[in-house]
Amino acid sequence: MLDIKKLYEEDYIGKEVELSGWIRNHRKQKDFGFIDFYDGTCFKSIQVVYDTKLDNYEDVTKYHIGTSIKVVGKVIESPAKGQEFEVSATKIELLGDCPEDYPLQPKRHTREFFREIGYLRPRAALFQAVFRIRSLAAHAIHTYFQERGYVYVHTPLITANDGEGAGEMFNITTLDLNKLPLDKEGNIDYKRDFFGKKVGLTVTGQLEAETFAMAFKKVYTFGPTFRAENSNTKTHASEFWMIEPEIAFCDLEELMDIEEDMLKYIVSYVLDKAKTELEFLDKFVENGLIDKLTKLVNSKFTRIDHEEVIKILKEAKVKWEFAPEYGEDIAKEHEKYITEYFNGPVFIKNWPKDIKAFYMKANPDGKTVAAVDLEVPGAGELMGGSQREESYEKLINRMDELNMNKEELDWYINLRKFGTCVHSGFGMGFERLLIYLTGVDNIRDVIPYPRTPGNCDF
Amino acid sequence: MLDIKKLYEEDYIGKEVELSGWIRNHRKQKDFGFIDFYDGTCFKSIQVVYDTKLDNYEDVTKYHIGTSIKVVGKVIESPAKGQEFEVSATKIELLGDCPEDYPLQPKRHTREFFREIGYLRPRAALFQAVFRIRSLAAHAIHTYFQERGYVYVHTPLITANDGEGAGEMFNITTLDLNKLPLDKEGNIDYKRDFFGKKVGLTVTGQLEAETFAMAFKKVYTFGPTFRAENSNTKTHASEFWMIEPEIAFCDLEELMDIEEDMLKYIVSYVLDKAKTELEFLDKFVENGLIDKLTKLVNSKFTRIDHEEVIKILKEAKVKWEFAPEYGEDIAKEHEKYITEYFNGPVFIKNWPKDIKAFYMKANPDGKTVAAVDLEVPGAGELMGGSQREESYEKLINRMDELNMNKEELDWYINLRKFGTCVHSGFGMGFERLLIYLTGVDNIRDVIPYPRTPGNCDF
Numbered sequence: 001m002l003d004i005k006k007l008y009e010e011d012y013i014g015k016e017v018e019l020s021g022w023i024r025n026h027r028k029q030k031d032f033g034f035i036d037f038y039d040g041t042c043f044k045s046i047q048v049v050y051d052t053k054l055d056n057y058e059d060v061t062k063y064h065i066g067t068s069i070k071v072v073g074k075v076i077e078s079p080a081k082g083q084e085f086e087v088s089a090t091k092i093e094l095l096g097d098c099p100e101d102y103p104l105q106p107k108r109h110t111r112e113f114f115r116e117i118g119y120l121r122p123r124a125a126l127f128q129a130v131f132r133i134r135s136l137a138a139h140a141i142h143t144y145f146q147e148r149g150y151v152y153v154h155t156p157l158i159t160a161n162d163g164e165g166a167g168e169m170f171n172i173t174t175l176d177l178n179k180l181p182l183d184k185e186g187n188i189d190y191k192r193d194f195f196g197k198k199v200g201l202t203v204t205g206q207l208e209a210e211t212f213a214m215a216f217k218k219v220y221t222f223g224p225t226f227r228a229e230n231s232n233t234k235t236h237a238s239e240f241w242m243i244e245p246e247i248a249f250c251d252l253e254e255l256m257d258i259e260e261d262m263l264k265y266i267v268s269y270v271l272d273k274a275k276t277e278l279e280f281l282d283k284f285v286e287n288g289l290i291d292k293l294t295k296l297v298n299s300k301f302t303r304i305d306h307e308e309v310i311k312i313l314k315e316a317k318v319k320w321e322f323a324p325e326y327g328e329d330i331a332k333e334h335e336k337y338i339t340e341y342f343n344g345p346v347f348i349k350n351w352p353k354d355i356k357a358f359y360m361k362a363n364p365d366g367k368t369v370a371a372v373d374l375e376v377p378g379a380g381e382l383m384g385g386s387q388r389e390e391s392y393e394k395l396i397n398r399m400d401e402l403n404m405n406k407e408e409l410d411w412y413i414n415l416r417k418f419g420t421c422v423h424s425g426f427g428m429g430f431e432r433l434l435i436y437l438t439g440v441d442n443i444r445d446v447i448p449y450p451r452t453p454g455n456c457d458f
Numbered sequence: 459m460l461d462i463k464k465l466y467e468e469d470y471i472g473k474e475v476e477l478s479g480w481i482r483n484h485r486k487q488k489d490f491g492f493i494d495f496y497d498g499t500c501f502k503s504i505q506v507v508y509d510t511k512l513d514n515y516e517d518v519t520k521y522h523i524g525t526s527i528k529v530v531g532k533v534i535e536s537p538a539k540g541q542e543f544e545v546s547a548t549k550i551e552l553l554g555d556c557p558e559d560y561p562l563q564p565k566r567h568t569r570e571f572f573r574e575i576g577y578l579r580p581r582a583a584l585f586q587a588v589f590r591i592r593s594l595a596a597h598a599i600h601t602y603f604q605e606r607g608y609v610y611v612h613t614p615l616i617t618a619n620d621g622e623g624a625g626e627m628f629n630i631t632t633l634d635l636n637k638l639p640l641d642k643e644g645n646i647d648y649k650r651d652f653f654g655k656k657v658g659l660t661v662t663g664q665l666e667a668e669t670f671a672m673a674f675k676k677v678y679t680f681g682p683t684f685r686a687e688n689s690n691t692k693t694h695a696s697e698f699w700m701i702e703p704e705i706a707f708c709d710l711e712e713l714m715d716i717e718e719d720m721l722k723y724i725v726s727y728v729l730d731k732a733k734t735e736l737e738f739l740d741k742f743v744e745n746g747l748i749d750k751l752t753k754l755v756n757s758k759f760t761r762i763d764h765e766e767v768i769k770i771l772k773e774a775k776v777k778w779e780f781a782p783e784y785g786e787d788i789a790k791e792h793e794k795y796i797t798e799y800f801n802g803p804v805f806i807k808n809w810p811k812d813i814k815a816f817y818m819k820a821n822p823d824g825k826t827v828a829a830v831d832l833e834v835p836g837a838g839e840l841m842g843g844s845q846r847e848e849s850y851e852k853l854i855n856r857m858d859e860l861n862m863n864k865e866e867l868d869w870y871i872n873l874r875k876f877g878t879c880v881h882s883g884f885g886m887g888f889e890r891l892l893i894y895l896t897g898v899d900n901i902r903d904v905i906p907y908p909r910t911p912g913n914c915d916f
Contacts, residue, residue: 214580421554
């Protein structure tokens with residue numbers, strides 16, 4: 001079965017073709033009709049023209065939007081404006097009909113309505129663009145790392161570690177909640193659960209990825225991650241995909257090189273492979289999208305210390321909602337200001353240790369850690385990374401300061417005992433990247449079937 | 459930092475290099491020493507030779523296996539047999555030491571022991587081979603589908619559907635199990651759980667993938683899947699990765715074309731990119747591995763009806779443990795016999811409907827469905843697929859026969875109402891493929907951190 005995409009890639013003028021797909025739109029005149037016809041293999045549809053010469057002409061005129069049909073016909077140059085060719089049908093066969101009250105009509109639907117018909121929305125132009133870009137961006141990421149010799153690691157989803165200790169894990173169990181087994185002390189006896197202990201869904205694959213970086217030098221993860229956070233915002237989902245590269249013998253400066261190079265690669269890839277989709281998004285979703293992406297590819301990313309950023313923010317003649325402070329995190333308004341200030345992406349590095357994770361490398365100043373966040377114009381924080389603490393003693397001391405349970409992470413700590421080395425890594429939320437790439441501002445609209453508090457449909 | 463891999467790809471003889479990595483083995487003579495040195499970027503290590511000219515010669519002689527070091531030196535032609543070049547060190551710097559009782563010693567460890575030190579085993583030769591092949595095979599799969607225009611879909615992991623109704627789902631909750639909320643009837647009130655209903659971990663992404671095939675024509679999933687099955691075998695894990703392609707306007711015959719083509723592509727890709735790893739596995743894990751894989755690429759897959767297979771099995775002069783029967787499933791011994799009988803991979807198609815899933819297309823005979831399993835010599839069943847029932851009425855009737863809840867799958871059923879079409883898809887367990895590709899026979903040894911009943915470490 002020929003893909004419609006092929007018609008746009010090779011010259012089919014004058015050739016007979018057989019196509020299967022769906023009716024996106026249908027205009028009937030007195031003795032002929034036009035079908036806006038697509039099969040999902042490319043963003044563009046193609047115009048099918050038919051007339052009374054068809055045996056089943058009368059039937060065909062009644063086909064509603066959404067109907068699936070097979071078209072046999074000849075590709076001819078198109079007299080219509082804005083299209084090079086069309087298909088003059090010699091045969092149109094009904095494959096699957098569609099009622100007149102089909103929810104997807106050729107008019108503007110709200111995003112909320114699309115979410116309610118989540119199983120149909122991938123057929124709409126907006127989601128044809130978004131989900132093809134999602135697929136292309138995923139492949140760009142794999143290709144970037146594979147071509148550079150990275151090993152793709154599938155870190156586990158079910159885990160007994162609560163990651164960064166944020167307590168935002170979903171619990172997993174096969175126990176019968178109506179008859180929970182109790183131990184002698186009257187506590188739930190997790191020894192009788194499927195894994196013999198309390199487990200949940202991972203919030204990060206980083207720690208396991210580090211064990212692989214200590215074996216393969218350059219690795220990356222790309223898989224689902226979960227957060228049982230009860231927040232209903234445009235940028236939070238309970239299930240999302242993350243990319244977490246981890247590189248041995250790599251310090252913070254080299255890590256920033258990789259982050260910058262990777263991001264430019266992905267954006268270039270999508271600019272190249274999703275031209276039509278981006279043009280549509282530029283027109284209907286975010287004006288200037290293509291310029292924004294092109295500019296990123298050609299920009300030099302700024303690198304600046306957190307302390308310097310606070311200084312700039314304090315000196316700025318801006319009335320802040322949240323006052324910038326040394327030693328503290330920065331707010332969305334600050335992120336926005338600083339990328340505008342430097343007119344491009346900014347790596348903010350060397351963060352106050354108290355607002356960052358336990359595994360980040362302590363700087364000699366005793367106050368900061370070798371962490372780096374990448375702030376991108378129009379996206380905010382797109383990646384977060386750090387050099388990891390490679391010293392056994394320093395890591396142990398930091399975990400003690402934070403009252404962490406060292407026992408359950410003994411394997412992670414032991415990496416510092418058996419041939420430790422300078423190493424670094426970062427995490428990038430895949431959906432955050434997609435929001436940036438597509439201009440679609442709600443995470444629910446870049447995930448096929450989003451999971452958020454109170455929502456788990458399809 | 460130069461990758462050791464580069465030394466094997468380009469000519470570095472006579473050049474000064476700087477390398478970082480780990481000591482795999484260390485032999486000391488009176489006035490010089492040999493370090494078997496690797497950095498994980500390729501399967502091969504490289505020999506580093508040093509002598510008393512090093513400032514820290516005495517210290518270096520004491521470095522244990524597992525120590526991470528930086529080596530500066532010149533690449534020279536090697537006088538040693540079996541290697542073309544080695545590095546003559548002018549400087550060796552200690553990065554991270556390693557105690558003498560490092561668990562990974564250059565001797566044969568059991569697979570069970572390796573599992574206990576799961577965070578160190580990727581450093582061992584066997585797992586360097588296995589996990590690099592895992593990464594390469596994953597990329598082969600993405601590349602195969604992307605080059606052919608398929609859209610990669612991230613189907614949800616958390617779901618309220620129990621998939622094929624097998625009741626083997628892990629439950630997910632954020633309820634406090636010590637204070638479970640009850641409704642008026644005294645049942646657990648899942649309305650107060652995170653998603654407002656009872657949810658679990660998916661057993662398949664197929665149903666959601668079908669919704670995307672109805673929009674993009676050709677799609678595939680590649681993600682984790684879960685099974686809360688209490689079985690401790692060499693081929694079962696509770697968390698594993700699956701590939702589930704789904705194609706619109708594709709019947710069972712065309713589906714088999716795709717399965718055969720894809721498998722040959724993956725195997726060819728791995729044969730090409732993991733030559734050294736496969737040679738190692740051929741020598742130490744499965745003699746004849748490379749021949750087996752090469753033969754597959756060059757074979758023509760047989761296609762035969764289930765009924766015919768039973769006939770052949772019945773006529774075979776073999777004392778079966780399980781007697782083959784028309785209308786029933788086949789056992790491992792039958793799978794083995796039939797691939798040997800045809801001396802190659804065999805598609806067994808048109809299975810008795812009662813042993814197959816509800817969504818498979820009913821054949822005109824009223825007894826069988828358009829399902830197909832691919833049996834591969836040395837692997838057994840590697841893929842399972844089917845043409846899907848595209849008729850609304852037939853699907854509804856079959857679900858009623860099986861007493862299924864139609865309400866929770868209304869969206870799936872509705873696909874048959876809105877422009878339905880012939881479509882087909884298959885599933886391939888990624889680890890089953892890896893067992894075949896590597897010769898390693900236990901699923902626990904092809905997953906970075908395997909989850910099985912009672913086991914959830916790291």
